Amino acid sequence: xxxxxxxxxxxxxxxxxxxxxxxxxxxxxxxxxxxxxxxxxxxxxxxxxxxxxxxxxxxxxxxxxxxxxxxxxxxxxxxxxxxxxxxxxxxxxxxxxxxxxxxxxxxxxxxxxxxxxxxxxxxxxxxxxxxxxxxxxxxxxxxxxxxxxxxxxxxxxxxxxxxxxxxxxxxxxxxxxxxxxxxxxxxxxxxxxxxxxxxxxxxxxxxxxxxxxxxxxxxxxxxxxxxxxxxxxxxxxxxxxxxxxxxxxxxxxxxxxxxxxxxxxxxxxxxxxxxxxxxxxxxxxxxxxxxxx
Numbered sequence: 214x215x216x217x218x219x220x221x222x223x224x225x226x227x228x229x230x231x232x233x234x235x236x237x238x239x240x241x242x243x244x245x246x247x248x249x250x251x252x253x254x255x256x257x258x259x260x261x262x263x264x265x266x267x268x269x270x271x272x273x274x275x276x277x278x279x280x281x282x283x284x285x286x287x288x289x290x291x292x293x294x295x296x297x298x299x300x301x302x303x304x305x306x307x308x309x310x311x312x313x314x315x316x317x318x319x320x321x322x323x324x325x326x327x328x329x330x331x332x333x334x335x336x337x338x339x340x341x342x343x344x345x346x347x348x349x350x351x352x353x354x355x356x357x358x359x360x361x362x363x364x365x366x367x368x369x370x371x372x373x374x375x376x377x378x379x380x381x382x383x384x385x386x387x388x389x390x391x392x393x394x395x396x397x398x399x400x401x402x403x404x405x406x407x408x409x410x411x412x413x414x415x416x417x418x419x420x421x422x423x424x425x426x427x428x429x430x431x432x433x434x435x436x437x438x439x440x441x442x443x444x445x446x447x448x449x450x451x452x453x454x455x456x457x458x459x460x461x462x463x464x465x466x467x468x469x470x471x472x473x474x475x476x477x478x479x480x481x482x483x484x485x486x487x488x489x490x491x492x493x494x495x496x497x498x499x500x501x502x503x504x505x506x
Contacts, residue, residue, distance in 0.1 A: 223306065229315055232284060232301045233277040239491045240280075243399070245272040246494035247366060247392040250501055251373035254388065254449065258505030260377060267329050268373050271338075274323035279345050279365075281316035285309065286349035294410040296480075334376045341368035352417050359404060359419040363396035384449050391441035398434035398466070399490040401427060402473065406483040432470035439463050442497070451504035458500020462493045 234240050248268050252260045284291065284302040291303030301307035320342070327338040344365045351358035367389045374385045397419065404411070404420035405427060411418050423430040439459065446455050469486050472478070 225307070225311075228301045228307050229311075232281060232307060232312065232315060233319070234280050235277075239488045241273060241276045242491050243487075243494060244276045244366060244369060245269060246491070246498060247388070247395075248272050248369040248373040249498050250392070250494075251370040251385070251388055252377055253498065253502045254384070254445075254505060255374045255377035256505075258502045264376060267326050268376065271323055271326045271372075272369060274319050274326065275341075275345065278316055278319035278323060279348070281312055281319060282346055283349045285312055285316065290414060290416065293414050294407055296407055296410075330372075330376050331379050333379055333381075334372055337368060337372045337375060341365060341372065344368065354417075356417050356422045357419045358417055359397055359400040360393075362400055363393040366396040367393045384445055387441050387445040387448065391438045391445065394434045394437040394441065395490075395494075398431050398438065399487055401431050401434070402469070402483055402490075403487045405473075406480040428470060428473035431473060432466075435466035435470060439466070446504070449505075451501065452506070453504070455500040455504030458497050458504075461496050465489065465493050 230236055245268075248271075249265075252265060252268050284300055287297070288302040288309070291297035291300050297303060302309065302312050323338070327335050330338065344361065348358065348361045348365055351361040355361065370389045370392050371381060371385065374388070375381055401419040401423070404418040407418065408420050410416075411421055419430070420427050439462070442459055442462075445451075446459065469489065472482075472486075
């Protein structure tokens with residue numbers, strides 16, 4: 214039986230932390246990574262610290278809002294999925310009214326931070342909001358909803374890069390493309406753990422769309438990420454440490470792609486691979502930063 218908000222004995226602040234997924238930081242960090250890639254590359258490895266702080270806080274606020282919006286959309290679907298059935302809105306341990314309030318506060322915090330940015334960056338931040346709000350609905354009507362999420366992730370690059378340079382240039386689009394493909398890769402991995410539940414309740418995902426070819430598709434997405442990052446490194450003359458970090462990332466992605474081709478992997482493996490991409494992203498960030506100096 215589903216619990217009602219009144220029957221929940223957990224302190225409400227802990228329930229809100231679970232709503233925002235702050236107890237699972239990898240999901241917050243993996244959005245922050247492309248934003249940090251962009252701000253450090255655009256600034257030649259030496260971005261203004263106040264701007265870095267705004268970018269970090271902005272990604273946290275945006276991610277929080279995205280989690281709330283997603284859970285509001287899916288509050289009647291999440292109880293049917295093993296991985297999500299204990300989320301506060303799904304388990305009725307938090308009311309819809311409180312969830313909406315938390316989401317509004319998160320969006321308001323993101324908006325306040327956006328006012329620190331230049332006009333182009335502010336407009337890009339505003340343009341990202343409809344994508345964030347509509348992404349959870351995409352899984353109901355669009356066969357590859359992870360592509361919508363990837364585009365939302367890509368806004369982190371456009372916003373952060375333009376916050377430094379006040380323009381969008383060819384290297385920005387190379388990094389944007391790499392981010393979109395990387396996100397398609399790791400989020401398809403993540404979706405593979407929910408395939409049976411998603412198929413049963415009629416929800417779309419890239420893992421279902423590609424079917425038995427999902428490991429191949431993921432490998433192609435990661436290969437595209439590598440190619441675009443390599444082209445970016447050549448285009449803006451990044452130094453040896455970037456190439457070392459890209460080599461490490463390439464080895465990790467090849468290993469993941471090979472492992473995904475094995476039949477009957479247990480579901481926890483997919484979450485483990487998702488978390489590995491956080492470390493891959495930070496290794497690339499270190500290489501980008503030092504390779505820009």
